[in-house]
Amino acid sequence: MNKDNKMALKKATNFLEELSWLLDSRKGIDLKQVVSFLQESVKEQNKIKKFAKEYRSPNPNKHFLIGVLPRLFQDTRLFPLNESIAMFAEEVLEINISRHEKRSKYELIGLIVCKTESLSDEKLSNLVDALSQITGSEEKLEKFRQERKQVDFSWNETIQKLTK
Numbered sequence: 001m002n003k004d005n006k007m008a009l010k011k012a013t014n015f016l017e018e019l020s021w022l023l024d025s026r027k028g029i030d031l032k033q034v035v036s037f038l039q040e041s042v043k044e045q046n047k048i049k050k051f052a053k054e055y056r057s058p059n060p061n062k063h064f065l066i067g068v069l070p071r072l073f074q075d076t077r078l079f080p081l082n083e084s085i086a087m088f089a090e091e092v093l094e095i096n097i098s099r100h101e102k103r104s105k106y107e108l109i110g111l112i113v114c115k116t117e118s119l120s121d122e123k124l125s126n127l128v129d130a131l132s133q134i135t136g137s138e139e140k141l142e143k144f145r146q147e148r149k150q151v152d153f154s155w156n157e158t159i160q161k162l163t164k
Contacts, residue, residue: 059117059121060128061121061124061125061127061128062116062117062119062121062124064128064131064132065113065116065119065124065127065128065131066113066116066117068131068132068135069109069112069113069116070109070113071135072131072135073085073088073105073108073109073112074105074109075141075145077145077148078144078145078148082100082101082103082104082105082108083100083101084148085097085100085105085108085109085112086100086108087155088155089108089112089115091154091155091156092127092155092156092159093112093115093116093119093127094119095112095115095116095119097111097112127159129163130159130160130162130163131159133162133163134159134162134163140162140163143162144158144159144162147161147162
């Protein structure tokens, strides 16, 4: 037997000896039960992953907005004041916000996100397409920010202009 084989045999013997000690010290553990538990856990994780892949939103436009609006509203270059968030909601989403000046930014965002659920899915289709184009391009997002600084700024007109 050569030197490498002797070394490998010694390592294997040491491993088996340590494994034997470990198993003896844990006699109260039912390894078959542990294996069964692990197999069930893997099956459950696979079911969850499969469900997540197969899930299709009944209102994809609304769910897109619920995801993208908070990100947009937190952009202080686009929405420096609560008033700008309220104006966007009124002009683009047709959501009237009362007392926007007395609400926190996060309260406004939450209110708009919650009201998004009741919006007409048909009307939202064009807006979702436009916002996905704008938010998907840093260049268009920057143009959006620049347009926002103009005196005669209009949310709807700017969105239409950037997505043509």
